[in-house]
Amino acid sequence: xxxKLFHSPASPFxxxxxxxxxxxxxxxxxxxxxxxxxxxxRDLEIVKQNPSGQxxxxxxxxxxxxxxxxxxxxxxxxxxxxxxxxxxxPKARFAAMxxxxxxxxxxxxxxxxxxxxxxRPEEFYWALWHDSQxxxxxxxxxxxxxxxxxxxxxxxxxxxxAAACALGYLDFRFSDKDWxxxxxxxAAWFEDxxxxxxxxxxMPE
Numbered sequence: 001x002x003x004k005l006f007h008s009p010a011s012p013f014x015x016x017x018x019x020x021x022x023x024x025x026x027x028x029x030x031x032x033x034x035x036x037x038x039x040x041x042r043d044l045e046i047v048k049q050n051p052s053g054q055x056x057x058x059x060x061x062x063x064x065x066x067x068x069x070x071x072x073x074x075x076x077x078x079x080x081x082x083x084x085x086x087x088x089x090p091k092a093r094f095a096a097m098x099x100x101x102x103x104x105x106x107x108x109x110x111x112x113x114x115x116x117x118x119x120r121p122e123e124f125y126w127a128l129w130h131d132s133q134x135x136x137x138x139x140x141x142x143x144x145x146x147x148x149x150x151x152x153x154x155x156x157x158x159x160x161x162a163a164a165c166a167l168g169y170l171d172f173r174f175s176d177k178d179w180x181x182x183x184x185x186x187a188a189w190f191e192d193x194x195x196x197x198x199x200x201x202x203m204p205e
Contacts (some may be wrong), residue, residue: 001059001060001061001079001184002029002030002031002061003021003029003030003031003058003059003061003072003075004031004033004058004078005017005018005030005031005032005033005056005057005058005059005072006033006034006035006037006038006043006045006046006049006055006058007032007033007034007035007055007056007173008035008055008110008117009204009205010172010204010205011055011056011204012107012111012165012166012168012169012172012204013055013056013068013069013104013107013165014015014055014056014069015132015165015168015169015202015204016069016073016161016162016165017030017056017058017069017072017073017076017200018030018198018201018202019048019161019165019197019199020073020077020085020158020161021076022197022198022201022202023083023085023156023161023198024077024079024082024085025080025082025083026076026080026104027065027201029046029079033059035055037053037054037055039119040119042054048173049065049067050065050067051153054067054068056068056072057172058072060075066158069104069147070084070100070104070158073085073100073158073161074158083156085156085157085158085161086157086158087155088158092157093104095151095159096157096158096159096160097156097158097159098149098159099148099151099152099158099159099160099162099163100158100159100162102139102140102143102144102148102160102163102166103144103159103162103163103166104157104162104166105140106136106137106140106141106166107111107162107165107169109133109134109136109137109140110133110134110137110166110169110170110173110174111169111171112130112133113133113134114173114174114176115195116129116130116133116141117130119176120168137170140166141174141179141182141183141186142183144163144183145183145185145186147183148163149185149186149189151191152186152189152193156196160186160193161198164193164194164199167179167186167190168194168199168203168204169204172204178185180199
């Protein structure tokens with residue numbers, strides 16, 4: 001089964017899908033489609049499948065469109081019985097899903113900070129908006145350090161993958177943000193997780 005994926009090499013949400021595919025042994029089943037998605041200009045080829053025009057958007061073999069990253073990752077999990085990323089046991093399953101939601105919130109806020117700094121015309125820059133989004137990033141990091149570290153150190157799941165991709169994006173786009181100093185256990189976990197082949201193979205460009 002092949003999954004076609006509208007792809008941007010710098011998108012952390014696309015990376016999340018690709019890491020899942022690698023962890024499932026399905027990287028060869030992902031066909032990367034070119035995309036011109038941009039926050040202020042939608043890719044009309046993607047819009048035909050996903051009204052938002054955003055990546056990641058995927059197409060199943062029967063042409064069914066799948067979006068966003070949470071849906072696509074869940075679909076990838078069904079493509080193979082190996083290494084389930086969404087646990088079957090309800091408590092573990094909802095923990096993984098909640099961790100994924102937390103990581104995606106951190107990512108979403110970080111992206112808005114990036115857009116505010118890079119895309120918005122300088123005369124319209126809103127410092128309070130930027131700082132408020134960064135507060136979401138910081139509170140998310142605190143939660144990962146204080147509440148989720150045992151889960152992160154457990155089996156690989158969609159939640160741990162999402163958390164790793166969020167931290168990887170901070171390193172990629174916010175290299176001056178020293179989150180490791182104040183989150184030592186999270187930093188140690190991320191160092192170990194980043195050594196996984198799936199993470200090395202999907203480093204952003």
